[in-house]
Ligand SMILES: [Ca+2]
């Protein structure tokens with residue numbers, strides 16, 4: 400018995416210490432692109448990014464359910480199937496801005512006009528989360544995580560442009576506080592637009608297109624995001640079907656049961672590609688030519 404206990408302690412020390420039992424988390428690669436993106440809720444200019452095959456996709460029954468050791472798709476409340484709610488998302492950057500395209504399929508669209516007297520998360524809403532200091536902090540004070548956690552930013556916007564209550568300060572509101580009622584994305588450091596398309600009697604497609612300044616915004620909570628670096632990232636869709644109430648919500652990365660809006664340790668990773676230097680490209684091309692000539 401004693402020997403068995405000692406063996407377990409040994410294994411925990413060896414494998415635990417080496418990280419072999421560490422949590423694995425989903426990743427998204429963010430290619431560096433040179434094209435320009437109009438933030439208009441149209442995916443027309445995203446063909447090239449999509450063809451790279453680096454997007455993510457998640458829905459109930461996608462075979463990627465999160466567990467405590469392998470983080471992944473996590474449904475909370477009532478999410479029935481892919482027709483109820485499915486998200487496909489791509490990212491790109493050009494060294495100055497981070498671009499996001501999220502295409503969401505939903506069986507019931509809840510338009511609320513422009514009054515927006517309710518918090519955005521009670522509507523059909525996209526949430527993007529950034530841990531810009533890689534703090535991987537668990538159980539942040541949940542009342543206003545942007546106030547309590549350095550580097551935390553939650554870019555959230557509903558299909559009709561509501562951001563009330565979202566824990567981001569790239570807004571017309573104040574620094575390090577959630578967006579007040581009537582606030583909007585500031586339009587410079589964060590631009591966002593959603594268009595809605597009806598595909599069938601019970602089928603809608605939302606196209607969310609967003610732009611975030613990599614350098615951040617002076618005095619606001621997000622630290623600068625550097626190309627060639629990885630950061631904590633998460634995506635979530637809040638699904639309201641029928642009334643202004645949250646019927647179900649689904650995360651790209653969590654442990655299968657935790658609403659991780661205030662737990663960065665359960666988020667996935669975004670890998671920002673380096674910006675190729677013009678000189679590096681020239682030298683690589685010249686090196687290639689030299690190698691070809693030498694082989695002849
Ligand atoms: Ca566009």
Ligand SMILES: [Ca+2]
Pocket residue numbers: 482483484505506507638639640
């Ligand atoms: Ca739905």
Ligand SMILES: [Ca+2]
Pocket residue numbers: 505506507508509523638639640641
């Ligand atoms: Ca809905």
